[in-house]
Amino acid sequence: MQPPFLLFLGDAPDIGWAKTASGLAQWRPEDCAGQFRLSGCRVDLGLPDMDFAAAKAAGVQTLVVGIANDGGFIADAWVPHLVAALETGLDLAAGLHERLADRPDIAAAARAAGRTLHDLRHPDRRFAPGTGKKRPGKRLLTVGTDCAVGKKYTALSLTRVMADRGMAATFCPTGQTGIMITGRGVAIDSVVADFISGAAEWLSPAADPRHWHVIEGQGALLHPAYAGVTLGLVHGSQPDAIVVCHEAGRAELQGYEGGFACPSLRDALDVHVAAARLTNPAARGVGIGLNTSLLSAAAARDALKRAEDELGLPACDPLRWGADAIVDRIVAEFGG
């Protein structure tokens, strides 16, 4: 998809729904020219609000649907706006389960305007079943107590720190936001179920023994909806190192309040490490990625300290204070 981007926030009620847009704004800020919001939208990414004509005049190439809603559908209320964007001369990109191209009105408008539709959630290749065969190269996987706790940001941050230290490291996106940020990867939750671990094997192929594939986790093993995705990703990734992620202060699974408590860091790490050992008996925890954005600096320091005491592993808030301590641990255990 061609930058610069205008980020479509729709009627997102909170930042969680706009996580694709906020990820792009965070990690490709130079390519994000503005935001487009419908009435009722409660999210503000701090970008200039633009209509489609102003965006086109400013050189914007693509309207990016920056929403990650439950079920990944295109809301009917968005459609007239998406059609108008095409008619104004913008391409469209989305990372939803429902394809832009499968909506007849959107497809017709794109054809009429000669614009391109990018459906980035949908793999453009087929995968084989997982083999379980160990591949050379080192792999780190981020896992979590829940969805949307910072697995992607932790993986991106770790990759940056490793690269800054001259280590060979590649970020492997497994969701639409990571794919939009990097232009690579596979939306692992959109693969046909039989091929989850096979797709994960494809994503981090055999590499130099000192190279790190840093793989973005998806879902959580103790989640009633998405654990299947997670388990296939764990088995196919064959991680040597696992970093467990959590949002400080979250007591219940998001969207499952009243039914499912967030597991402890200890339980979450243990269940993922145990699963990983099926395909890599040496898998182990190396750190904790804690999203402390809801806490004061003092409370955040306390939360990191408690997490370290609970697991005996370094804990970082990668966006707040960097992820160096986890990379220090990795270097100490695996070499630099």
Added chain:
Amino acid sequence: MQPPFLLFLGDAPDIGWAKTASGLAQWRPEDCAGQFRLSGCRVDLGLPDMDFAAAKAAGVQTLVVGIANDGGFIADAWVPHLVAALETGLDLAAGLHERLADRPDIAAAARAAGRTLHDLRHPDRRFAPGTGKKRPGKRLLTVGTDCAVGKKYTALSLTRVMADRGMAATFCPTGQTGIMITGRGVAIDSVVADFISGAAEWLSPAADPRHWHVIEGQGALLHPAYAGVTLGLVHGSQPDAIVVCHEAGRAELQGYEGGFACPSLRDALDVHVAAARLTNPAARGVGIGLNTSLLSAAAARDALKRAEDELGLPACDPLRWGADAIVDRIVAEFGG
């Protein structure tokens, strides 16, 4: 798909590859008129060998591709035969990942001959993400030490015994063979990964508190390729009762020899029960389905006894001696 059927066995090297055909021959024998084999086929279901003209003359309506190969693809060598069947006036049915309708030569021949293509592996509806909410009604799920150990046959057998005793019981197929046998169900391994547990919830909806949904298991949690499918199925099924299945004498995972040992019955049961407790804290093991087809009667009796001693649960070979002992246990624990 319209009976009677001619079962296409292709060049299947062993009965495992022809498990869809053998399942149909076992459970819908009245609808299976014959078999069609290519040179190199090493499977014989004991049905009359027929060419397409003879089958048509005998009233056959549908050629059923009875193969379940790794990856679920249509082999190029089959295509001229499938086209010839269409030209002879037969419909085609298959339960592969690759759609008959996606092969241009097969699709063109079906159009030209006015025949119907049935791609039964592909869900004809969309699913929502799993909710994790407990539904009324009782549920039994078969799980296994590996793929192709008897989970489907055990579930079918248990359903028959329950029905014979006047219990309300419904078999819920989760794979192409079960769908072909019953005309219902969902091929859970073909659902988009994000919706595995949601599809499983749909498959066994809320029911009378005394009704049993008997759900066919898929894959295995300790399998490097298919565990993601299994975990989503376990979470969405919310089983009250779990029956662990195994093929006596199988020491390694089929197709993964040299890499992965078959887990013990104890490990296999424990890992599935632990996973099930996320969405149903009362989940527990109630029996063992042991496929003893490789053993003499005396050795089979010994194997069943050893399995019972290992887990403290009744063990049956459902096809050899019935599944009554497991249903006895269910009645004792849950009422009749």
